[in-house]
Each structure stands twice: as C-alpha cells, then as structure tokens.
Amino acid sequence: QLLSPAPLPLIGRKAVVTAGPTHEPIDPVRFLGNRSSGLQGYAIAGALSRLGADVTLVSGPTSLEFPQGVHGARVETGEEMRSATYAALPADIVVCAAAVADWRVEHPTNSKIKKQAGQSPPVLTLVPNPDILAEISVVGPKRPRLVIGFAAETDDVEANAIAKRARKGCDWIVANDVSTGTNVMGGPENRAILISDAGVERWPLMLKDDLASRLAERIAKQFSDDAP
Ligand code: CTP
Ligand code: CA
Numbered sequence: 697q698l699l700s701p702a703p704l705p706l707i708g709r710k711a712v713v714t715a716g717p718t719h720e721p722i723d724p725v726r727f728l729g730n731r732s733s734g735l736q737g738y739a740i741a742g743a744l745s746r747l748g749a750d751v752t753l754v755s756g757p758t759s760l761e762f763p764q765g766v767h768g769a770r771v772e773t774g775e776e777m778r779s780a781t782y783a784a785l786p787a788d789i790v791v792c793a794a795a796v797a798d799w800r801v802e803h804p805t806n807s808k809i810k811k812q813a814g815q816s817p818p819v820l821t822l823v824p825n826p827d828i829l830a831e832i833s834v835v836g837p838k839r840p841r842l843v844i845g846f847a848a849e850t851d852d853v854e855a856n857a858i859a860k861r862a863r864k865g866c867d868w869i870v871a872n873d874v875s876t877g878t879n880v881m882g883g884p885e886n887r888a889i890l891i892s893d894a895g896v897e898r899w900p901l902m903l904k905d906d907l908a909s910r911l912a913e914r915i916a917k918q919f920s921d922d923a924p
Pocket of ligand 2: 796797798
C-alpha cells in the first residue's frame with residue numbers, strides 16, 4: 697500500500713515576507729544602507745512556500761535569487777517596500793524580516809553632490825521612514841491573522857524584544873543578538889528567541905535555513921491549532 701504524501705499544511709494560505717536592507721538615496725550615486733544580507737528573510741519565504749503557502753517576497757537590494765516557487769518584487773527604499781507590501785495584501789501571514797532603514801534623507805538631490813575646495817561637508821537632514829510592521833499590526837478587519845516581526849538587538853536582547861513586540865503590536869517577535877562578533881548580520885547562522893503570547897522560547901544556534909523551516913512549522917501549527 698502506498699502512503700499518501702504529507703499534506704501541505706499551508707496550502708491556500710497567503711504569506712508576504714519582507715527581506716533585505718533598504719537603500720535610501722543621498723544623491724544618484726550614494727545611499728544610506730545597512731548590513732542585512734536578506735538570507736534569513738529569503739529562507740523564510742522558501743520555507744513557507746515548501747509548506748504550500750502562496751508567498752510574495754518583497755525584497756530590498758540583495759545578491760540573492762528568489763527561492764523556488766516564490767514570486768514578488770524588488771525595491772530600493774523603505775517607502776517602496778511599504779507600497780509593495782501593501783500591494784501584496786490581503787494575506788494570512790506577514791513576516792517582516794527586512795532591515796528597513798529607520799531614516800531617509802529628507803531631500804535627496806538629482807545631481808551628484810561634488811566636493812568643493814574650502815567648503816565644509818554636506819549636512820544631511822534625516823526624516824523617519826514609515827514603520828511597515830507597526831502599520832500592518834494595527835487592529836482592523838483587514839489585519840493579517842499572524843503578523844511576525846524581527847528584532848535585531850545588541851544589549852538585553854530579550855527585554856528589548858518583549859518591549860518591541862508590545863510597541864509594534866505584532867503577534868510574534870523573532871529576536872536576534874546582532875552584537876559585533878555574533879556574525880548574524882550576513883552570516884549563515886542565527887540564534888533566535890521567539891516571543892509570543894505563550895511566552896519566551898530560546899532556540900539554539902542554527903543555520904538560517906533551519907531556523908526558517910522551524911518558524912514555518914510553527915506558523916503551520918498555529919493555523920492548524922486555531923482552525924479553520
Ligand atoms: N520594521 C519595519 N519598518 C521599519 C522599521 C522596522 O517594518 N521602518 C520592522 C522590521 O522588519 C522588523 C521590526 O520592525 O521586523 C523591528 O525592526 P528593528 O529595526 O529591530 O526595530 P525598530 O522599531 O526600528 O527599533 P530600533 O531599530 O530603534 O531598535
Ligand atoms: Ca530599526
């Protein structure tokens with residue numbers, strides 16, 4: 697007798713994943729950015745897709761290829777990431793793994809800023825970028841059922857992440873220690889703390905791919921627990 701293949705637990709579910717850094721222009725050749733590689737977000741998009749979810753990946757500038765079966769958009773700035781994320785809604789699951797620049801340059805110039813002998817360096821005025829995770833977490837009829845954020849922290853990771861979850865209004869926070877020397881930003885491995893209603897779970901150091909699979913399994917379990 698043939699065993700039927702394991703059913704795909706997230707079939708029929710729509711997921712949106714943000715990943716990578718954003719680049720905020722200063723002028724046509726310069727930008728503000730950060731060290732996010734996009735690896736963790738891409739791995740999560742792939743893992744959700746393997747469990748049957750229909751996954752839209754909204755990616756900042758990375759050198760990665762979209763995982764098999766995952767569609768989506770490539771964007772540069774935080775504002776573009778926000779529009780592309782909203783364009784992909786409604787969804788059952790949103791995972792905000794992107795390292796959105798917290799600030800953008802208020803008035804990027806259309807011409808390259810040139811050095812001029814004797815003049816002092818330019819002064820950049822920064823303004824806050826939209827907080828995509830906080831906006832999506834706002835309670836309303838269209839809120840996705842499960843909104844998951846990341847928290848990149850250096851000191852007192854757990855306390856900061858618990859506070860961040862409350863501030864953002866998301867359901868789960870996956871917290872990482874990104875102190876110098878942890879090799880999380882850009883590296884292949886990650887050590888996460890999962891914070892939810894159920895409390896705090898410390899996961900061991902593992903490959904970002906394995907962390908993604910574990911998170912996707914947890915998401916699937918959440919949907920099967922509070923069926924339909
Ligand atoms: N995030 C977002 N939009 C932003 C900033 C952050 O969607 N403009 C999301 C990230 O994708 C992540 C979560 O919010 O899921 C937390 O990001 P983080 O940078 O750790 O938190 P901030 O609220 O920006 O606080 P800070 O950087 O000051 O620690
Ligand atoms: Ca931030």
